Amino acid sequence: MQPGKPIQHKGIIxxxxxxxxxxxxTAYSACNACHAKGxxxxxxxxxKSVDVAVQGRYSVGESVMIILEQTLGYKALFLGYLxxxxxxxxxxxTLTIISGNEVFSALVSLFxxxxxxxxxxxxxxxxxxxxxxxxxxx
Numbered sequence: 001m002q003p004g005k006p007i008q009h010k011g012i013i014x015x016x017x018x019x020x021x022x023x024x025x026t027a028y029s030a031c032n033a034c035h036a037k038g039x040x041x042x043x044x045x046x047x048k049s050v051d052v053a054v055q056g057r058y059s060v061g062e063s064v065m066i067i068l069e070q071t072l073g074y075k076a077l078f079l080g081y082l083x084x085x086x087x088x089x090x091x092x093x094t095l096t097i098i099s100g101n102e103v104f105s106a107l108v109s110l111f112x113x114x115x116x117x118x119x120x121x122x123x124x125x126x127x128x129x130x131x132x133x134x135x136x137x138x
Contacts, residue, residue, distance in 0.1 A: 005070055006067045006068065006069055006070060007067070007068045007069075007070055007073050008065055008066070008067050008068075009025040009026075009027065009065070009066050010025060010063060010064075010065055010138065011023040011024055011025030011050075011063070011064055011065070011066050012024055012025070012061060012062070012063055012064070013058055013059065013060055013061065013062050013064060014049065014060065015060060016054070016058060016059075016060060019053055019054060019055070020051055020052065020053055020054065021051075021052050021054045021058055021135070022049055022050075022051055022052075023049060023050055023052050023064060023066055023133075023135065024047065024048070024049040025047075025048060025049070025050075025066060026046070026047055026048075027046045027047075027048050050066060050133055052066060052132075052133045052135050053132065053135075054135050058135070058137075062137070063137075063138045064135050064136060064137055064138060065135070065136045065137075065138055066133045066134070066135055067133065067134040067135075067136065068131070068133050068134075072130070072131055075131075076131060079120065079127075083116075084113055084116055084117075087109075087112055087113065087116060088109045088110065088112065088113065089109075091105070091108060091109040091112050092105050092106060092109040095108055095109065
């Protein structure tokens, strides 16, 4: 991906409730454009849907483009994958040095993810406002 280039997916509006629409789209892996994807087990497609605030007139079944800034995509990756990994590895190394018990250290490190994801869950409305998609008609 190029820096600053927005992440875009073509989608279809599945339902509209008030000022929000549920948009369904197919997300492709980065290697989907490869000429060898037919024989490669790594290439994948995944059907996803997002809840998006819409302004204007949209109808169910209409094709739209959903857009997310690339920097927000990186931030989502950091919150969802990288930060939990850092927490687990840091706790694992620290607890192993302090206690010397690797099994105890591993279990505590994994259990530290419970409060982390609970915090993410309770902050979901704030995170949802920050990670807003833009919808454009095609």
